[in-house]
Amino acid sequence: MADMTSPRTSMPERDPRLRRRTFEEVSLGYTEEMAVAEANRCLQCKHAPCTAGCPVNVRIPEFIAKIAARDFEGAYQAITQTHGAPAITGRVCPQETQCEAKCVRGIKSEPVAIGRLERFAADWHMAQKPAFALPKLPANYTHVAVVGSGPAGLTCAHDLAQLGYAVTLFESFHTVGGVLVYGIPEFRLPKTIIRRAEADLRSLGVQIKTNTVVGRVVTLDELMEEGYRAIFLSTGAGLPKFMNISGEGLAGVYSANEYLTRVNLMHAWNPDYETPLIKSRSVAVVGGGNVAMDAARCAMRMGADEVHLIYRRSEAEMPARAEEVHHAKEEGIQFHFLSNPVAVTNNGSGHASGLTCVKMELGEADSSGRRTARTLEDSEFTLKVDTVIMALGTSPNPLIRMADPNLNVDRKGCIIVDEQTLHTSREGVYAGGDAVTGAATVILAMGAGKLAAQSIARALETQSD
Ligand SMILES: Cc1cc2nc3c(=O)[nH]c(=O)nc-3n(C[C@H](O)[C@H](O)[C@H](O)COP(=O)(O)OP(=O)(O)OC[C@H]3O[C@@H](n4cnc5c(N)ncnc54)[C@H](O)[C@@H]3O)c2cc1C
Structure with missing residues (x-):
């Protein structure tokens, strides 16, 4: 027993x-x-x-x-x-x-x-097992475009290529991986793992076109005219949100996306690279998710003396993975729960010098079951910091939907799809991952990539019958 x-x-x-x-x-x-x-x-x-x-x-x-x-x-x-x-x-x-x-x-x-x-x-x-040629079905010479190379796009491209489709993967950055490369830091996810996934795709014959912003460099119409019989949009949710508080435009205030992109994708942590990044002594990170934990832990590794994490609810409500919170605490990140920023202060020459916050208390649960946070009167306090990083969530980038009026989106800008097939309002165009759900998880994005590959293959097989 x-x-x-x-x-x-x-x-x-x-x-x-x-x-x-x-x-x-x-x-x-x-x-x-x-x-x-x-x-x-x-x-x-x-x-x-x-x-x-x-x-x-x-x-x-x-x-x-x-x-x-x-x-x-x-x-x-x-x-x-x-x-x-x-x-x-x-x-x-x-x-x-x-x-x-x-x-x-x-x-x-x-x-x-x-x-x-x-x-x-x-x-x-x-x-x-070193990387080796993966098994695949014989080539069927039907072209499919996958736009965006995060977990959704990587999975969809991989599965379609294994089924014998001629897949081209378009990515706006100079390297593939999406958030896995530009957001999640090396100390949580070594990039050799993403390079291996990229090598697997290449061994399956996937064409990879980096530095290509679909919607700018090439439109969906042009891709269709070029002979792509289906398109999968997996462009993620990379548009950062801000609080709209005073002082947010000061030097030293970053979105977590910008900060993490400089550190991770552009290797600011590596002295061999010349990526400009502020040399911070004291940093405040606002938010309670994985993005906030990554930003705080990167700031510590970039040499800050102290890093404060400001979250408006209590620890129990934090959406970050438990392990990341645990690791962040071990590394000396100072947590300020039930605290909400109201202004970034100015050092007199246009640079952030502090973050003024108020204390909060939790009230009744709202319709979603989440307890609302209320401001406590006369509770203002200011943390002396020279850098503020906003990690308040992201939404889908509007570029693709602006470039194609036939693509229906909801009021948050997420692409609307048929849940069973991931087909969008535009014929032959599918979408999945954060571009559809808003900021979510790696595994959900991979699941969407898999489902899209199955739907696309089914639709194309039916058309060729
Ligand atoms: C810092 C951070 C930490 C996270 N930590 C975790 C975690 O620990 N666990 C977890 O499960 N989830 C985590 N997430 C969430 C997870 O990473 C995302 O849900 C997931 O990456 C979404 O995958 P995706 O393929 O939909 O989009 P993304 O990974 O965002 O990839 C989209 C890709 O599309 C490209 N692109 C965008 N527009 C265009 C265009 N017009 N043309 C061409 N290419 C374009 C982008 O450059 C990007 O490479 C984290 C997110 C962040 C930001």
Whole structure:
């Protein structure tokens, strides 16, 4: 009989005092022995509630049983029946609210560390099997365009190429990966993993056109005229929001997107690059999601003496992954819960010198079940900071919909699709990922990419019958 109270196997991590100044990966992954020990904690529940908790229904008990039997490649193959990038999702999925939230072991003690095991199987596979030509169906010479190379676009391009389609992937940046490259920092998701995904696409024959802004350089009409029989729009939600408070236009105030893009995509952290970035001594990051955690932890690594995180609700309401909050605290980020900025102060020469905030209290739950935050009177306080980073959420970039009047969007600017097929209001054009849902998760974007590939293939097969 399994000991239901045994704790999960901990994963080795870099010492917080050392890692807070480096971009090397924080979590070091399980050894084989650790993975087998953790896999043996799985109860192999027949009804697999964990699988139901996974947005793409990974066959979790099956892959964990294979790890327990030391069939690590078999475990990787079982996961990739449902999605192709476990090295990414094992590192960034919010497992605590998905698969692990449903784990029966979690009732009496800690749930099985499903994400860590997924990462282990993926890393084992990558270490043992160098990139090699992936199997694919014979070429059918039907051209499909995929616009945007984040997790949705990468997945769609991969699946269509495996089915034999001639896929071209368009990306506005100079490199592929979307948020996986420009947003999520190296210390959480090493970029070698994204380069491997890119190499896989190339080995499948996908043409990659970077530095190409669809809607500017080439329109959807022109792509259709060039012979693309279907288009998948996976352009993400990269448009930052601001608070509209006084002083937001001062030097030293950034959107998290801009700050993270400079640090990650443009390598400001690497002395070999000349990317300009303010040298901050004291930083305030506003927000409570993964983006806020990444911005705060990057600011610390860029050399700030102190980094404050300002969030208007309490810790329990924070949308960030629990592990990121834990790591941020370990690294010395100072959390100010129930606090809301009202102004950025000016040092007299146009540069931020502080962030004035008020204290909040939580009231009744609103119609969405979320408790509303109310301002407490006479509660103003000012943090002395020279840099303010706004991480308040993002919305879809309006460029594509402005470039094509036939594309219907909702009032938030998200592209409207048929939920079953991801087909948009425009014939032959599909959309998925954050461009449709608004800012969401990597696994949901991958799921959308997979569904779009299936819908596109079905539609094109029907047309050629
Ligand atoms: C800093 C940060 C941290 C995050 N952390 C997590 C996490 O830990 N776990 C998690 O699950 N989710 C996380 N997320 C959310 C997750 O990354 C997104 O939900 C996911 O990347 C969405 O995928 P996507 O493919 O829809 O879009 P994106 O990843 O945004 O990719 C869209 C791509 O389209 C390109 N593009 C845009 N417009 C055009 C155009 N007109 N022409 C050509 N190319 C274009 C963009 O340059 C970009 O490369 C995080 C997000 C951010 C910003």
